[in-house]
Amino acid sequence: MARPFESNRSGISQLYSVRIDGSQFRQLTQEDDANVQPSWTADGSQILYSSFRDGYYQLYVMTADGTSLRPVIGQEGDEAGGESGYT
Numbered sequence: 001m002a003r004p005f006e007s008n009r010s011g012i013s014q015l016y017s018v019r020i021d022g023s024q025f026r027q028l029t030q031e032d033d034a035n036v037q038p039s040w041t042a043d044g045s046q047i048l049y050s051s052f053r054d055g056y057y058q059l060y061v062m063t064a065d066g067t068s069l070r071p072v073i074g075q076e077g078d079e080a081g082g083e084s085g086y087t
Contacts, residue, residue: 002064004028004038004047015049017064028066048072 002017002024013034018025029035031051038049046061046068059072 001044002026004040004049006036006038015047026066028062
């Protein structure tokens with residue numbers, strides 16, 4: 001299983017994954033804003049992380065290959081959230 005991590009090697013913090021043995025290095029995000037603090041969801045099927053989009057940090061999830069990106073909660077100020085899909 002690959003491990004997600006953040007790096008600012010591109011000048012802005014982005015998310016990457018790599019296996020413990022150093023193989024399967026992959027960049028998961030390529031945004032104009034920072035993506036930080038990646039962590040596996042409890043079932044290991046998604047990566048939870050924080051992204052500085054729209055001028056504020058918000059939680060997102062994506063599949064392990066960097067696809068199916070979606071916010072965990074609704075829009076800024078939406079304290080009730082919404083359907084997150086977070087497992």
